[in-house]
Amino acid sequence: MVATQDDPRFLRSREAILTAAREVLLAHGPGAVTHARVAEQAGIARATVYRHWPRTDQLLAEAMATVPMPFFEAPDAPTREWLVRELTALARQLDHHDVRVIATTLAGSALWEDDMDARRARFADLLAGRLAGALEAARSRGEVDLHTAPRDAAALAIGPLYYRATIERGTTDEGVIATVVDSLGRWR
Incomplete structure (x- = not known):
């Protein structure tokens, strides 16, 4: 079963990714915000990060919007x-x-x-x-x-x-x- 955008698991993983991306951004700068690094920081699979944000620039823009x-x-x-x-x-x-x-x-x-x-x-x-x-x-x-x-x-x-x-x-x-x-x- 694939999680949908209103599924609590989808929302939790999205929030975990965004929190991790913001932490990486603030600690190491924009260049450090990669799918691999954010996945590691969030403790989730890299594929999950790609599922939410297929492009790094989208992930970084979203993370920057939370700062x-x-x-x-x-x-x-x-x-x-x-x-x-x-x-x-x-x-x-x-x-x-x-x-x-x-x-x-x-x-x-x-x-x-x-x-x-x-x-x-x-x-x-x-x-x-x-x-x-x-x-x-x-x-x-x-x-x-x-x-x-x-x-x-x-x-x-x-x-x-x-x-x-x-x-x-x-x-x-x-x-x-x-x-x-x-x-x-x-x-x-």
């Missing part, structure tokens, strides 16, 4: 300095080959797969919402006169980092980050 997203989470004043720190932290993450692979895979897979597109949309909405909230608060405190709507700031701030990391396969330096932040508005 808290710290970027732009706790705005701090002065906002300009906070934003530089946040964008620098994001750029340093994008310096890692495996993170670049996942970012590119998520964007590419979202074009063809509805579940990946839903993940992409949640991720984008989370980042844009957090950044918009921080910029709106900064504007209300008189820290900045924005050149754009706060919601558009995510595309303007994160876009160059993503481009540099995934298209150019390079590193975003402090000068570019400062220019990006300054392009969002006139800071006081």
